[in-house]
Amino acid sequence: MSVPTVDSLDAIYTSASLGKQGERYNKLIETFKRTYDRSPEFIVRSPGRVNLIGEHIDYSGYGVLPMAIERDVVQAVATRSDTTQVSITNINAKYPQRTFEYEGEDKVVTIDASTLEWSNYFKCGYKGMLECAKEKVTPKGMDVLVDGTVPAGSGLSSSAAFVCSSALAVITANKLGLSKQELTEIAIVAERNVGVNSGGMDQAASVFSQKNYALRVEFVPKLKTAPVQLPSAASFVIAHTLVTADKFTSGPKHYNLRVVETKMGARVLAHALFFKGDGRQGNTKTPDELDTYKLVMDEYFKDDTTTNPQDQLTEMLSLVDRYLTKTSGYTLQDMADAAGMVETKVVDTYMTRFPVQADVFRLHQRAVHVLTEARRVYQFADICEEEQKNSKADVLVRLGDLMNASHASCDTDFDCSCPELNQVCTIARENGALGARLTGAGWGGAAVFLTTSDNVPSLIQAVKDQYYNKKFPDLANDQLDDAIFPTEPCSGATIFTGFDHS
Numbered sequence: 275m276s277v278p279t280v281d282s283l284d285a286i287y288t289s290a291s292l293g294k295q296g297e298r299y300n301k302l303i304e305t306f307k308r309t310y311d312r313s314p315e316f317i318v319r320s321p322g323r324v325n326l327i328g329e330h331i332d333y334s335g336y337g338v339l340p341m342a343i344e345r346d347v348v349q350a351v352a353t354r355s356d357t358t359q360v361s362i363t364n365i366n367a368k369y370p371q372r373t374f375e376y377e378g379e380d381k382v383v384t385i386d387a388s389t390l391e392w393s394n395y396f397k398c399g400y401k402g403m404l405e406c407a408k409e410k411v412t413p414k415g416m417d418v419l420v421d422g423t424v425p426a427g428s429g430l431s432s433s434a435a436f437v438c439s440s441a442l443a444v445i446t447a448n449k450l451g452l453s454k455q456e457l458t459e460i461a462i463v464a465e466r467n468v469g470v471n472s473g474g475m476d477q478a479a480s481v482f483s484q485k486n487y488a489l490r491v492e493f494v495p496k497l498k499t500a501p502v503q504l505p506s507a508a509s510f511v512i513a514h515t516l517v518t519a520d521k522f523t524s525g526p527k528h529y530n531l532r533v534v535e536t537k538m539g540a541r542v543l544a545h546a547l548f549f550k551g552d553g554r555q556g557n558t559k560t561p562d563e564l565d566t567y568k569l570v571m572d573e574y575f576k577d578d579t580t581t582n583p584q585d586q587l588t589e590m591l592s593l594v595d596r597y598l599t600k601t602s603g604y605t606l607q608d609m610a611d612a613a614g615m616v617e618t619k620v621v622d623t624y625m626t627r628f629p630v631q632a633d634v635f636r637l638h639q640r641a642v643h644v645l646t647e648a649r650r651v652y653q654f655a656d657i658c659e660e661e662q663k664n665s666k667a668d669v670l671v672r673l674g675d676l677m678n679a680s681h682a683s684c685d686t687d688f689d690c691s692c693p694e695l696n697q698v699c700t701i702a703r704e705n706g707a708l709g710a711r712l713t714g715a716g717w718g719g720a721a722v723f724l725t726t727s728d729n730v731p732s733l734i735q736a737v738k739d740q741y742y743n744k745k746f747p748d749l750a751n752d753q754l755d756d757a758i759f760p761t762e763p764c765s766g767a768t769i770f771t772g773f774d775h776s
């Protein structure tokens with residue numbers, strides 16, 4: 275399945291925003307003409323996403339349930355045959371124009387991940403495409419104009435929207451005709467070039483989402499997506515706390531550290547289950563192949579065809595209680611010993627490309643979050659499916675309870691919330707939200723609330739009054755509307771050609 279090409283904006287956006295989006299695209303085209311003295315050939319678009327449930331479990335191999343949002347990155351593009359240089363400009367003058375080109379016969383693109391530089395995200399997409407197709411292609415030069423509306427550091431995947439749209443721009447410019455699956459896989463690997471050990475949910479949601487549906491994403495044994503029909507009574511509101519969570523800068527203490535804590539937790543469990551004296555015999559994997567909880571679970575239950583995934587997760591939780599016993603945390607040395615590794619190998623394998631800073635590694639608590647959250651995703655999807663067959667009055671309450679439990683687990687066991695996220699979620703619950711949780715990486719960024727459509731205006735007003743007006747009294751109305759807004763499941767990546775090319 276390839277990324278769709280559409281010639282009408284209503285294939286992408288909701289009817290309520292068509293006017294605004296039309297003006298935005300016209301401005302993009304006019305600015306492109308002024309900047310490059312020619313018309314764009316095509317426009318690509320990839321959206322941000324809001325994760326409804328399944329936080330910090332993609333990199334443990336467990337399925338997640340996000341949906342694309344209307345906010346996105348669009349890029350107007352024209353190819354050049356007189357040069358291989360790529361020129362990228364941003365509608366937002368805060369981001370200065372940049373040029374680059376690949377070097378040498380090996381077509382190398384260098385990305386300096388030690389600086390926070392906006393054009394790195396484009397280069398990631400470009401480099402990803404080159405690594406996948408360099409034998410087949412001599413990349414064309416490109417003139418590019420970017421416009422992004424996903425707030426950076428909000429947990430709504432501005433980076434994935436940028437990397438996916440960049441990879442799509444380069445693929446389209448070079449007529450590579452890659453599938454959605456290939457584009458997503460390129461974007462997942464590519465985004466790691468900016469220094470974050472990203473999981474894969476955001477890119478999958480940005481590419482595969484369909485208008486009016488949430489998206490179930492599975493990663494193991496391979497990337498698989500399926501649309502999920504949400505209950506018709508469900509409305510969602512996104513609230514950005516305006517506490518910016520910059521994964522790039524805080525990675526060593528937050529995101530990348532959690533990746534290490536979960537991978538090492540899986541290794542400790544695998545060591546106890548399969549490789550120690552009393553371990554189960556007959557496993558076919560090496561220790562290096564068992565560094566996510568999902569892989570350990572699949573290995574543990576490989577001969578068991580009767581236990582369903584939710585019960586497998588429950589059993590995994592008791593194994594965690596039995597084998598990841600240091601609830602006060604593991605030192606590097608403890609962790610290496612418990613995994614049957616030498617300390618240097620732990621550092622080389624998990625902490626060198628993405629360095630981390632920590633005195634203790636809380637393997638037990640992180641595991642409890644991952645396994646209970648993975649179970650909540652199954653439960654959420656089951657409730658949505660049941661609802662299609664047999665509508666129930668309490669469906670939103672049940673979904674909301676799962677979202678609230680997810681937030682509590684993120685806050686306590688995974689320690690990825692912050693006071694502002696907790697505060698907006700509490701305000702929301704006191705004002706008609708049936709569920710409220712942080713969304714995305716956390717440590718700031720956005721929360722998502724589940725409510726009914728009639729309650730959306732009063733819920734938004736309450737959070738404005740009790741959070742934004744108190745904490746950020748100087749915000750203008752348009753800034754407030756940018757911080758808290760209702761959202762609907764939107765379409766994923768698209769190529770748009772419906773404009774006058776003269």
Ligand code: NG1
Pocket residue numbers: 325328329330331332333428429430431432433434465470471472473474475476521713714715716
């Ligand atoms: P955001 O919130 O977009 O930074 C990050 C990861 C996801 C996932 C979530 C937590 C990247 C690009 N994205 O999302 O893969 O792990 O955190 O659920 O690293």
